[in-house]
Amino acid sequence: MNSLTQIQRRIICCSLCPRLVAHREQVAREKVKRYRDWDYWGRPVPSFGDPQAQLLIIGLAPAAHGGNRTGRVFTGDRSGDWLYEALYTAGFANQPTSVHKEDGLQLRGCYITAAVHCAPPDNKPLPEEFNACRPYLLQELTLLAQVRVVIALAQIAFAAYLTARRQLGLPVPSPVPRFGHGQLFSLNGIFLLGSYHPSQQNTFTGRLTREMFQAIFRDARKLVEKVS
DSSP, rough: OOOOHHHHHHHHOOOOOOOHHHHHHHHHHOOOGGGTTTTOOSSSHHHEOTOOEEEEESSOOOOOOTHHHHHSTTTTHHHHHHHHHHHTTTTSBSSOOOOOTTTTTOBBEEEEESSSSSOOOGGGOHHHHHHHHHHHHHHHHHHHHTTTTTEEEEHHHHHHHHHHHTTTTTOSSSSSOOOOOEEEETTTEEEEEEOOOOOOOOOOTSSHHHHHHHHHHHHHHHOOOOOO
């Protein structure tokens, strides 16, 4: 059985998807003006967090100038600003910001992963890219034995988690749970909680407010404490 550390090493070295390899490396070479002085990560972005986590967060994929730049998931963009602030407020992180890999951030009882670990063009992975990356998620789900609450950030992450459960032989209810912000489902000892993604598309339009988002993590904290 691989350890979580070994899985992350394999993720970082992964080159299974030629389209994603080409895109992430091109972005790292060309950069954008505001980050011209950065040495971009430009590789698959590993998962991050506490191996004894009771809360698992699943996102879609790294942002081209966020995780693909900094090397840490949900770090270096507005989405990450919202996420780590919410984690800190709910007691899952030691600080409310995530700027780069050496900034001292630690997650407490929380682990963050993604359905795809490379920044995709237009933020849209192809079906075969989801399939290629899924074994990493399956291994993580197997090793994260203490997880009791899963937050899926957006519908695609929600579907990715349910697909992974099926492939692991874990039960999925019928009818299949439908994604919705704040929707909670009990799946044989695991609580699955849906949340809108804290993308600018959602936060700038008011579809997702800071209070709405932070309420998801307060609920997760209550659920973790309930099952502890």
